[in-house]
Amino acid sequence: MHRVWTATGEAWSWDGPSVLESLVEPDHARMVADMSQGPRRGRLYLVWNDAVDVLSPDQYEVFLQYSDDGGKTFTERLPVDTQRGGKLVATEPVVLSDGTLLVTYYKYYFPMSAQKNDRWPFFLRRSTDGGRSFGPVETPFELGPNLWPDPAAPFGGFILPIVVADSSSGDPHRTAGRPGRLDLLPAAGGPSATVAEIR
Numbered sequence: 001m002h003r004v005w006t007a008t009g010e011a012w013s014w015d016g017p018s019v020l021e022s023l024v025e026p027d028h029a030r031m032v033a034d035m036s037q038g039p040r041r042g043r044l045y046l047v048w049n050d051a052v053d054v055l056s057p058d059q060y061e062v063f064l065q066y067s068d069d070g071g072k073t074f075t076e077r078l079p080v081d082t083q084r085g086g087k088l089v090a091t092e093p094v095v096l097s098d099g100t101l102l103v104t105y106y107k108y109y110f111p112m113s114a115q116k117n118d119r120w121p122f123f124l125r126r127s128t129d130g131g132r133s134f135g136p137v138e139t140p141f142e143l144g145p146n147l148w149p150d151p152a153a154p155f156g157g158f159i160l161p162i163v164v165a166d167s168s169s170g171d172p173h174r175t176a177g178r179p180g181r182l183d184l185l186p187a188a189g190g191p192s193a194t195v196a197e198i199r
Contacts, residue, residue: 038099
């Protein structure tokens, strides 16, 4: 289950938690607030994936839930994608300046150490209606190599991507991303960052 606490103003006190029950064990929860000037400004989007293939062997899902009351209540889980042949892992959702929601995630394969599994596809799905429907699955690029030697870890380091929208509009008060660009940041100590132009 997920638990969400909320606060207003300077956040000296917090309310909650709101408890989001789930039939499957959730993993990699990521949240974003719609700060655009679109019709869903203020909506909170929560994206997550199932931790294990409990619904069907070798099948993994990514889900979306959203809140229009500041995180006090959320919708039931809405399926974003279901795939076989590898684990789907949610990364940060992004709301572009026009209010378009991008749900981002990637897929890794077992075993991760096998050379044939060294590249991981990175996916996104777009929604222009606040998560009620999505366009087709897009694969703008691949991640990898996914492992590199790390003396601090017995199995080495691995990719843990972080997705952010480009907000370099010149206006320090603008937090909504520029349409068309995502920055993919590496895990600490990993390879250099990737910038992907998403059109």
